[in-house]
């Protein structure tokens with residue numbers, strides 16, 4: 001019966017979530033590579049607009065299955081948090097900044113070399129459930145081909161076609177981003193030292209997010225990835241669309257960059273929130289198709305770890321035949337990434353609220369707070385003692 005399907009698992013999307021799912025199915029769960037197919041509508045290497053900051057957590061998950069990142073990267077040696085004229089700096093490693101075109105192509109190529117059937121340039125167009133009691137799907141591709149698989153991993157990102165075709169509802173409003181790359185300028189004092197800048201000053205313009213300057217290796221040279229993230233929470237007075245661009249224009253102007261002279265496109269991100277759905281019968285949602293960090297708008301490392309968890313549950317379903325993935329959803333929520341994502345959804349509504357001003361000031365002024373934030377960013381669990389000290393520090397800052 002198993003061979004009524006060409007594939008055990010069809011993975012829709014060959015970004016970090018899809019590649020990680022494939023690599024973990026093969027390298028950790030022992031699924032035969034030829035029983036796994038990755039469909040991606042783009043031909044790789046493909047362009048992926050992104051700042052490319054990968055937290056150490058994602059690198060560690062890849063390294064545990066023998067995948068090393070060899071593409072050019074800039075090490076994130078620490079952070080500067082900016083608020084008006086004040087800057088708080090902490091030097092402590094966080095991960096690397098990659099170019100997504102290269103990083104994603106390397107991961108997908110590793111899966112291909114492992115024997116996974118990678119069909120890039122062939123997107124999902126329609127999906128039908130197999131008849132009868134057994135789980136299974138027929139996927140119709142953009143090349144007019146049919147792919148039959150027992151289970152599906154939807155790893156097709158913020159615009160997930162799989163979600164739309166299966167009618168999975170959106171749990172929350174999407175975030176807005178703009179990204180661009182430029183040469184280094186005199187104002188980029190942290191970039192040469194490998195520091196990433198998070199500028200919270202844009203909250204004064206009514207935005208719920210930050211402006212960033214990250215070091216990035218582009219064309220063999222250290223350059224700067226810049227951009228803006230607006231979490232687009234439910235505040236009715238918060239700006240959206242064009243006005244996010246206006247705020248970006250002002251942030252760039254402060255750095256001597258004329259927005260009219262750079263090429264820009266808006267992008268959106270799907271947040272991971274407590275109401276997020278991780279599965280429907282026979283299908284797991286992985287990476288941004290499920291949801292990403294609402295405070296930072298980041299999701300590469302999270303996608304990589306979700307791929308690890310998804311692979312374990314897909315392998316379990318292949319063994320048991322059970323198409324229900326409640327346990328997957330539970331494990332994602334209790335994994336390092338899931339806890340991080342849920343904390344982040346909670347935090348976004350507080351840190352970016354007008355009442356979050358003391359927390360933002362605390363982050364800029366307190367070395368301890370930034371060091372804890374970096375450890376949290378790397379996926380480390382903060383001890384109760386650290387949380388207590390942070391709580392006391394924050395309380396003290398209310399009266400400062």
Ligand SMILES: Cc1cc2nc3c(=O)[nH]c(=O)nc-3n(C[C@H](O)[C@H](O)[C@H](O)COP(=O)(O)OP(=O)(O)OC[C@H]3O[C@@H](n4cnc5c(N)ncnc54)[C@H](O)[C@@H]3O)c2cc1C
Nearest residue numbers: 013015016017041051052053123124157287288298299300
């Ligand atoms: C401007 C911007 C800056 C960002 N900066 C950062 C950052 O610095 N750090 C960070 O961690 N995160 C960042 N993010 C978020 C990050 O890009 C995503 O969280 C990450 O790409 C999620 O990985 P994924 O594999 O789930 O999805 P994706 O990387 O989006 O991959 C999805 C894949 O699915 C394919 N696909 C789509 N539709 C179909 C279809 N119908 N059939 C087949 N394939 C399909 C796409 O071609 C794509 O290759 C940023 C996002 C944006 C927009």
